[in-house]
Amino acid sequence: MRYLLLCLLLASLPAAAQVYTYIDAEGNRVFTDKPRQGNAELIQLAPSNGMHSLISEPPPAVAPPSASALSYQMLRILVPQPDATIRDNAGNLIVTATSEPALHSGHSFRLLLDGQATGESGRSPVFPLENIDRGTHQLAVEIVDAQGRTLERTPNQPLHMLRSSLAQKRLVRPCKQDDYGVRLECPLKDKPAAKQDIPFVPFI
Template sequence: MNRWLLALGLSLAALPALAQVYTYIDAQGNRVFTDQPRPGNAKKIQLSPGNRMPPPPIGDIAAPAPEEAPKPQFHYEMLRLLIPEPDATIRSTAGELIVTATSEPGLKRGHRYRLLLDGQPIGEAGPSPVFALSNIDRGTHHLSVEILDEQGRTVERTANQPFHMQRMSLAQKRRIKPCATTDYGQRPECPLAEKPEEEDVSILPFF
């Protein structure tokens, strides 16, 4: 019986998929399996459908999703800029500005403040919430401050806050100090009493 089952399995494996199978007893008393119909005592064998599934289309194979970096777990209740106030006007000849930020709770160990001017980081991030800026161009600018964790990930960030820088032009400087010779240049309207004395550049004495 076992040999009969083995022969059946080997015969089915050798036949094309979904082919019809017939069986009969030959003249020597052996059971024969074939895919060709045989007149007489050949019987048709009912085959059960296979359990193989067709492969999915190439376009349907989803690529593995890239691993996302873990998000910071710590959360600050508040982070904002104290100085300057929103929409403040700053008047500075050298375009200087002191920026101060605050957070609640205070800065966690390993975290750092970083200032952004017009969306660009200014200097290195550090533990101090005070930033000194200089030579800022005249016009409207935007400030924001963010807190970075140990891996350099942004934990919190404020919205952009506008301010306006007003710098004195060279013509304005000279009108304020018409007699100054350093930086501003002396103007013709400088009072005679305040003009510096002219140096005697003659080489020979006058006889």
């Protein structure tokens, strides 16, 4: 029993504390951490064994995705094909692009026509264009981040837009009297004066 009490006492004391023992007036052995004048003896304690803490350490912080993890292996224009010729008198065209992998969060597509952005960037890779001037143009598609910085860009791709001129339209479909002021290629300023009927005068 005394040895059990001694073990419990030693376990509850700090590692640097000292233990004393003595016989009290009733003949019982007493253990204490306070020195006592008289017959108290200092007990030499063996160094305690180290013990690792049972409290688990927090998991390491997960690093944000690197720039290489958000890169793209491929970005290209699907429609129209390079050096395509588009025949549309209104100058309308739909451009479609694709990327591999798919667009990452926070990124968007942007279309460039002759080096200038057309409209706002967005998540859709489909860009409808209207009233493109006749002639040769350069198309390119970019992937940009939330700050508008270019991450990927396709090479410039030539496009040829064919639109009939007003003169060509008048040759294909000549202007009639009622067309002036109605058809774009038949302005009112070009409307010929109406022929006046010459009254019939009987010969006498």
